[in-house]
Amino acid sequence: MLDQNTWQWKYRNEERPNYDNRVLGKDEKIPELPTGDEIKKKPSKDEFDRKMKELDERANQKRALIEELRLKRKLVYEGGKVEG
Numbered sequence: 001m002l003d004q005n006t007w008q009w010k011y012r013n014e015e016r017p018n019y020d021n022r023v024l025g026k027d028e029k030i031p032e033l034p035t036g037d038e039i040k041k042k043p044s045k046d047e048f049d050r051k052m053k054e055l056d057e058r059a060n061q062k063r064a065l066i067e068e069l070r071l072k073r074k075l076v077y078e079g080g081k082v083e084g
Helices: 007-013 046-078
Strands: none
Touching: none
């Protein structure tokens, strides 16, 4: 037995909407298409790669900072020992 909230139950048992063919009268207007500004454009591959490169550089800077701070903390906990 399927739960009534599942898509399988709804697909088998619920009523489906009926889309009748719509005929426009001579007084009705055809809906306007969106303008060029309203249509979303695909992002360019070059722009995507540039943004991803910037994010990678920021992530690498953060990793370097974390590693530097980790080494400083380690020195403090060990009492300032210097390896060499």
